[in-house]
Amino acid sequence: MIRIANGQGFWGDWLEAPVRLVERGPIDYLALDYLAEITMSILQKQRQADPRLGYARDFPPLVARIAPHIRERGVKVIANAGGVNPIACAQEVIRLAPGLKVAVVLGDDVFPRLDEFLAKGYEMRDMDTNEPLSQIRQQILSANAYIGAFPLAEALATGADVVVAGRSTDTALTLAPMVHRFGWKPDEYDKLAAGTIAGHIIECGAQCTGGNCQVDWQTIPGMADIGYPIVEAEPDGSFVVTKHHQTGGRINTHVVKEQLLYELGDPKNYITPDCTADFTTIRLEDAGPDRVRVSGIRGGPRPPSLKLSISYTAGWKATGMLVYSWPQALAKARAADRIVRERLQQLGLSFEEIYTEYFGVNACLGSAAPPNPDPPEVQVRIAVRGPERKAVDRFTRELIPLVLNGPPGATGFGEGRPPVREIVAYWSALLPREEIATEVHLVTQ
Numbered sequence: 001m002i003r004i005a006n007g008q009g010f011w012g013d014w015l016e017a018p019v020r021l022v023e024r025g026p027i028d029y030l031a032l033d034y035l036a037e038i039t040m041s042i043l044q045k046q047r048q049a050d051p052r053l054g055y056a057r058d059f060p061p062l063v064a065r066i067a068p069h070i071r072e073r074g075v076k077v078i079a080n081a082g083g084v085n086p087i088a089c090a091q092e093v094i095r096l097a098p099g100l101k102v103a104v105v106l107g108d109d110v111f112p113r114l115d116e117f118l119a120k121g122y123e124m125r126d127m128d129t130n131e132p133l134s135q136i137r138q139q140i141l142s143a144n145a146y147i148g149a150f151p152l153a154e155a156l157a158t159g160a161d162v163v164v165a166g167r168s169t170d171t172a173l174t175l176a177p178m179v180h181r182f183g184w185k186p187d188e189y190d191k192l193a194a195g196t197i198a199g200h201i202i203e204c205g206a207q208c209t210g211g212n213c214q215v216d217w218q219t220i221p222g223m224a225d226i227g228y229p230i231v232e233a234e235p236d237g238s239f240v241v242t243k244h245h246q247t248g249g250r251i252n253t254h255v256v257k258e259q260l261l262y263e264l265g266d267p268k269n270y271i272t273p274d275c276t277a278d279f280t281t282i283r284l285e286d287a288g289p290d291r292v293r294v295s296g297i298r299g300g301p302r303p304p305s306l307k308l309s310i311s312y313t314a315g316w317k318a319t320g321m322l323v324y325s326w327p328q329a330l331a332k333a334r335a336a337d338r339i340v341r342e343r344l345q346q347l348g349l350s351f352e353e354i355y356t357e358y359f360g361v362n363a364c365l366g367s368a369a370p371p372n373p374d375p376p377e378v379q380v381r382i383a384v385r386g387p388e389r390k391a392v393d394r395f396t397r398e399l400i401p402l403v404l405n406g407p408p409g410a411t412g413f414g415e416g417r418p419p420v421r422e423i424v425a426y427w428s429a430l431l432p433r434e435e436i437a438t439e440v441h442l443v444t445q
Helices: 016-023 037-050 058-073 086-096 111-119 132-139 149-156 172-182 191-201 252-260 328-344 389-399
Strands: 002-006 028-034 076-079 102-106 138-147 162-165 230-233 239-242 276-278 285-286 292-295 298-301 305-324 353-358 378-386 421-432 439-443
Touching: 002 162, 002 172, 002 191, 016 028, 016 058, 028 058, 028 172, 037 138, 037 162, 037 305, 037 328, 037 421, 058 076, 058 086, 058 162, 076 149, 076 172, 086 102, 086 162, 086 439, 102 149, 111 132, 111 138, 132 138, 132 239, 132 421, 138 421, 149 162, 149 172, 172 191, 172 230, 191 230, 191 239, 191 276, 191 292, 191 298, 252 292, 305 328, 305 389, 328 353, 328 378, 328 389, 378 389
Parallel strands: 002 028, 028 076, 076 162, 102 162
Antiparallel strands: 002 230, 102 439, 138 305, 230 239, 239 292, 276 298, 285 292, 305 378, 305 421, 353 378
């Protein structure tokens, strides 16, 4: 049996979680999941500005903080913190925690190869709209292939203390130690599916130990010290989801079921680079306090293609707010919206969308409460988006003047004009898996 913990569900998750996982009880592997689709575009822009960046910068200081436990207890760390610059991330780990053996997995970043793929005739059509990638080629910020567990297991086989990857799947971080330690083969579909589902359960950190839980959430104990999840994995593919003793949160079949449904498409055909998993075969059993046993999982062959995660710029947006007070707060807010729209029209400005919301209209508690025709206070929020930054910037200059030249009683303008932000959109496509070749390297300073 091996113990695999997950201490980060996204870049920005609780900084203390991985530290407490290694301090409060036995674990063999610590998985840390940092990447979301939009994170890749942010990291790519950071790297373009500075070639030394492009990775999750919280990760190297964290490794330095837990380095004594890594050395003394042999805990292995596996993370996709490398983003679009895994080597720079690994070098920073070595600088802050000298003496650790660090391996990187490369090959997922296909941003420099997009024109090569297009020249080969791969249209890389969007999986939602079926539009060809050529339509947005000049707008692309990042492009990465989701890689699976076997390259990560290869990195573990080097004896590395820390494995740094780029855009691996979330589930691969948990599956990789099982492939490495149990020697699972690419055609052992049921076992791979079990490890994949184990990874899916714990990939969001404390979301499977009571965080963000709808079931009896008021009674979940110790949320300020919530325990993050641990999988106790067996060579046959069965496993137990648990957490360290005397930590907060709750693990039972209800909580685990909620996480199983998270970001789930076809439950009979959950596709990963390593296999397909059938979620309808899962058997859950409460096996003691904060312990859920999972078994019976069936799987199928891996797909012939790998999924690409592509981000691209899709225009600009801005959101501005004002607050109007009683009396006639709602009427004032609606008048403010009308005035702004008329002035934008007079300026000849057009946008893909203008959207207005009013907050505070329902002054009574309860979803069935009728709108109050004269609430004590209303916040009006107006947002625009469009392809031209200049037009969006001009909008930001039309809201604040209403403080003096619009309806009476405006407040909530202390932060001044709203910022203009770039819209980053997501494009997913498929590419034959033979086009993606991963490499494992040991990194020295």
